[in-house]
Amino acid sequence: MKLFLKRANALALSSCLLALSLGVAGAPASAQVTAFKQAVAESASVDDAIATFYRQTGYAPLWTGEDDVHRARRAALFEALETAGLQGLPAGRYPVDRLLAEMRDARTVRDLGLVEAMLSRAFVEYATDLRSGVLVPARVDGGLKREVDRPDAARLLAEFSKAEPIQYLRALAPASMQYRALLKEKMRLEGQIAQGGWGARVPVEKLEPGNSGPAVVALRDRLIAMGFLPRSSVARYDDDLRRAVLSFQAANGLETDGVAGPSTITAVNIGPEERLKSVLVALERERWLPRERGERHILVNQTDFSARIVDHGQVTFQTRAVIGKNTEDRRSPEFSDVMEHMVINPSWYVPRSIVTKEYLPKLRRNPRAVGHLEITDSRGRRVSRNHNFSRYSARSFPFAMRQPPGKNNALGLVKFMFPNQYNIYLHDTPQKHLFAHDVRAYSHGCIRLAEPFEFAYALLARQEEDPKAFFHRVLDSGRETRVNLEQPVPVHLIYRTAWIGERGQAEYRRDVYERDAKIWEALSAAGVTLPAVRM
Structure with missing residues (x-):
């Protein structure tokens, strides 16, 4: 009224x-x-x-x-x-x-x-x-x-x-399906907060199939309230509860083993208020993105450690990714650009910041250190390792450093370029073991791909009759080769701790860089509020 x-x-x-x-x-x-x-x-x-x-x-x-x-x-x-x-x-x-x-x-x-x-x-x-x-x-x-x-x-x-x-x-x-879906999740969470939330917290650090008792009941009740489990009065960790835990783990980027270990219990105990903050931040982030994202585009979600190729709104390729280490000078930035080409058998031209911060101190102590790298002058000529590097400071060091192509190259065997002022790109890596970790923040800022060859095949499929054969023909030459994309592809490096998956299920991730916490603080200062809990 x-x-x-x-x-x-x-x-x-x-x-x-x-x-x-x-x-x-x-x-x-x-x-x-x-x-x-x-x-x-x-x-x-x-x-x-x-x-x-x-x-x-x-x-x-x-x-x-x-x-x-x-x-x-x-x-x-x-x-x-x-x-x-x-x-x-x-x-x-x-x-x-x-x-x-x-x-x-x-x-x-x-x-x-x-x-x-x-x-x-x-x-x-x-x-x-x-x-x-x-x-x-x-x-x-x-x-x-x-x-x-x-x-x-x-x-x-x-x-x-x-x-x-x-x-x-x-x-x-925004007219995107993601924005509309996030609005629905916002309303769902607001309703649950108004009704008092998801019930008692789970009081232990680990539960597994076969367990029973009050902690199992608390786990069961929270998963029911969240929508992962039909209503039940069973007080035992049975197969139904194990399947619910698996679904919860998948929706939260956790190891899917069906065991409610410390990471899973911690995530289960996060309340709807905190989840709503993530959704409100995601809505704001969605408003920042370009309205036209490209019928085909690449989406890198840093909190999910993933890279996807999206065609007409559908994910057609997905791979795990490594993002920048959580330090001030290595965190991966967020921006949009356009991928223009890939380089097969790339050289690694070491960024000036890495040269002066990491490698110059080693050269001062031992001129033959980091022997896998070439040292070159302003004309590209190789500099002898007999040089007296100890007389240079970070500001006065006049040389560049380069790692030639090869399987041990820091960029691996292929890199994907969308030229930008931040010197960020996607690339292969010889450090394959990193992809086995749940939290994959290890790089200097660029995005490393677990399946770079398959990523290349997917991009080349629109311009090569046999993209795999073409790629390996160039790779086997051993020569550094630029391959232009006939249809450049927009790239969006995003950071989402909340989004709605393809099946309509809300997914949440950890705030790796604590950026969303800053955004929520700013939104709250601007007047965005959470609903009151009904008493």
Whole structure:
């Protein structure tokens, strides 16, 4: 009822609307129009783009007319602002009560002009937040290199002025299936929080098939509440519970052994409030991604340690990945780019930071250290190992370092290039043992692939009749060879601790770099809230 009354109030403004349109407020109509324009110009001047829109339209009202078109715009805007929290936006950020009060109290045409500009500012803030996110990524964490397309306010207002209001406002949200699925998960978690959560925590560190007792009952009840197990009163760790544990482990990136060990129990004990925070962060991250991701694109989810090729929304190839080590200078960044080519039998041109931080100290102690690397001057000529490297500092060291192609090359036998300023790419590695670990954060920042050859075959399949034979023909030559992709492929390096899997099951991962914790802190400071627990 409260929402209905607010919307009804939004449809009707004070009688000064009639004064503006009919000139019956004790002054000539032209003077009132001038006063309205001056008020709009004054109030809109705090935002250059909004001021530009009104200058371009001759300060014609977008919101404060009394006809059905303007009434429909106001109603649609207030409905959107009142329900902003449903999208995971900070509901208190949009001054609904203040706007209604200003509209109710407007007594002069000047007041009406101020209301007009206030409505436009509220619309622009809401539209920008829903379309491009509440936060500016780079201000939250240095690893968030994502460049977000934040629309121009004048363009938003111009588009809205020509559109059906409700449809336009709804279309501002990402249209991806992932965004819609996350909204459903948000509503599900909010309902469970309101009902008191998932029950008692599991009080032990390990449970396995054959166990029984109160701890097994607690495990059973939480898995039932989460939706992994049908209702049951069995107090024994039976096959049904083991299968539920397997499903839970798969959905949380844990080793799928059916035993509720320490990692599994820790994950089971995470409450719906923490999971909801991950979902709200994922919604914000989804708003940051490009609207057009490519009919074929590569998706690297750092928290899942995986790389996927996606064709028309379906995963057609997937492999395990290693990401950057969790230190300040090695964490893998997040951004989007376009893969243009691969290099088979690559050389490794050692980044300057690694040369000076890791290898130069060794060369100072022993000029024949790191013998698998060539040292070259500015002309590419090899430098003798008899050189006195001890006289150089990190700043003055004049040489480069390179590892020639070969099976022991740090990049393995193939790398996949999407040239970028961060010098990040996907590549093979000789350190195959790392892929057996659950948490795979070991690299200097680049993404290592467990199945790089198969990844290459999948990419080449669109341009080679026999991609495998082609790849190995080049590989067997031993020569460093660039192979261009005839159809470049967008690459999205993302970081999601919550997403909805292909079968509609919510999946959660650890916040490896603690980036999501920072994003949640920023969203919370902006006004995004969790629901209260019903007592």
